[in-house]
Amino acid sequence: MNRRTFLKLTSAAAPLFARAQSIPPAWSAKTVVLQSEEIPGGGLVQNFTSAAEPLAEASWRLWISVSGNVPFNVGIAEGVPGEKMTVHMAALSSGEPADAPLAIGNLPEGWRPVQGVHLHLRNGRHRLYFWAHAKDVVRYLAAKSENGRRYRVLDPLRPCIYHPSDRAVDGPALTAAGLNRRAARQAKPAPGEPLAPSMLITNDATNVYQLPDGSFEMFTVALQEVGKDDPRYMAHDNTPGWVRVIDRLRSDDGLRWGDRRRVIVPDAEDPVDQQFYYLSVTHTDRGRVGMLGHYRVQAQTMDLERCFSDDGLTWHRSARAAWLPRSAPATLPDSYGIYAPHELVHHGGKWHLFYTGVNDAHNHKDAHGPRTRAVMHATIESPWG
Numbered sequence: 001m002n003r004r005t006f007l008k009l010t011s012a013a014a015p016l017f018a019r020a021q022s023i024p025p026a027w028s029a030k031t032v033v034l035q036s037e038e039i040p041g042g043g044l045v046q047n048f049t050s051a052a053e054p055l056a057e058a059s060w061r062l063w064i065s066v067s068g069n070v071p072f073n074v075g076i077a078e079g080v081p082g083e084k085m086t087v088h089m090a091a092l093s094s095g096e097p098a099d100a101p102l103a104i105g106n107l108p109e110g111w112r113p114v115q116g117v118h119l120h121l122r123n124g125r126h127r128l129y130f131w132a133h134a135k136d137v138v139r140y141l142a143a144k145s146e147n148g149r150r151y152r153v154l155d156p157l158r159p160c161i162y163h164p165s166d167r168a169v170d171g172p173a174l175t176a177a178g179l180n181r182r183a184a185r186q187a188k189p190a191p192g193e194p195l196a197p198s199m200l201i202t203n204d205a206t207n208v209y210q211l212p213d214g215s216f217e218m219f220t221v222a223l224q225e226v227g228k229d230d231p232r233y234m235a236h237d238n239t240p241g242w243v244r245v246i247d248r249l250r251s252d253d254g255l256r257w258g259d260r261r262r263v264i265v266p267d268a269e270d271p272v273d274q275q276f277y278y279l280s281v282t283h284t285d286r287g288r289v290g291m292l293g294h295y296r297v298q299a300q301t302m303d304l305e306r307c308f309s310d311d312g313l314t315w316h317r318s319a320r321a322a323w324l325p326r327s328a329p330a331t332l333p334d335s336y337g338i339y340a341p342h343e344l345v346h347h348g349g350k351w352h353l354f355y356t357g358v359n360d361a362h363n364h365k366d367a368h369g370p371r372t373r374a375v376m377h378a379t380i381e382s383p384w385g
Contacts, residue, residue, distance in 0.1 A: 115206070199257075209343075276295065291323070304323050
């Protein structure tokens with residue numbers, strides 16, 4: 001790099017450029033905090049997109065969810081990592097929320113929550129976001145609470161965003177979203193339910209954050225369509241013909257979303273099978289640290305890649321590789337994939353990462369032993385280095 005090029009780069013992104021080149025200190029040894037076998041009713045546990053909240057002394061509250069061969073649900077696990085934790089799965093009801101350690105009301109019968117995002121709002125109240133799944137329903141809902149225990153869904157018929165498979169999504173909206181192969185889809189909305197606008201159609205993994213000014217930002221996965229003649233088409237993926245990328249939306253109230261922008265896409269420096277499965281963001285006094293879902297479709301592996309941003313729109317990917325390495329097969333559960341939580345947590349002088357480790361391929365066609373998931377824990381002195 002000559003002097004002119006260097007000055008051009010540093011004048012465009014002065015503090016961030018220097019930060020992005022630093023090498024962070026090593027992670028602590030990884031430990032298993034919560035295993036699927038410890039969840040009442042069974043299922044595969046995860047804390048993907050979910051918060052970890054310090055309690056008194058060494059105790060934590062971990063927001064979790066379960067999937068697999070059981071109905072989806074969200075829950076909380078409380079206790080000291082390394083010791084047995086107390087788990088409460090949400091009591092679900094279509095009426096008012098029940099009196100329980102964790103309850104969600106005004107959720108239509110048969111709708112099941114997963115991948116919860118819990119926020120302590122700046123006004124002292126609580127907000128819980130989650131994907132709701134039911135027959136013909138895949139949508140992202142918001143629920144409110146005064147006490148952090150009993151949540152009420154605000155409006156199940158008017159979600160924050162929609163999955164392409166939701167009953168309120170029709171062909172014209174999918175075409176406008178660039179998903180032309182689904183142009184013939186017929187919507188089947190419930191009485192009084194509006195059709196989904198194209199701007200609110202996303203894929204899956206979603207994170208929401210409240211900013212210092214009280215507004216909200218959302219990072220979610222969008223889909224780019226590719227044909228079978230495109231080298232990015234991977235027939236063995238669970239969604240062949242779609243490339244996952246990251247979009248950002250903003251909102252004044254965290255309920256009505258707009259200003260959608262594409263912020264991270266594979267580029268010429270990435271392998272042809274590179275996709276991005278999630279973006280979890282940690283806000284610090286030095287800027288945003290991103291944990292990017294580094295999905296290699298050919299191998300069906302999921303890694304956690306570190307990235308940086310000053311504004312949530314322009315992201316710098318200095319490493320383009322795993323930040324926290326996966327474990328060797330048959331050692332720890334995170335041998336095939338690592339799925340990030342809502343954010344890193346600074347507590348007790350260290351940055352804590354509670355994450356989901358999996359030992360099977362993303363398309364579930366291969367595994368390092370019997371399929372399992374676990375919530376795992378590692379710490380680092382600084383995410384910046």
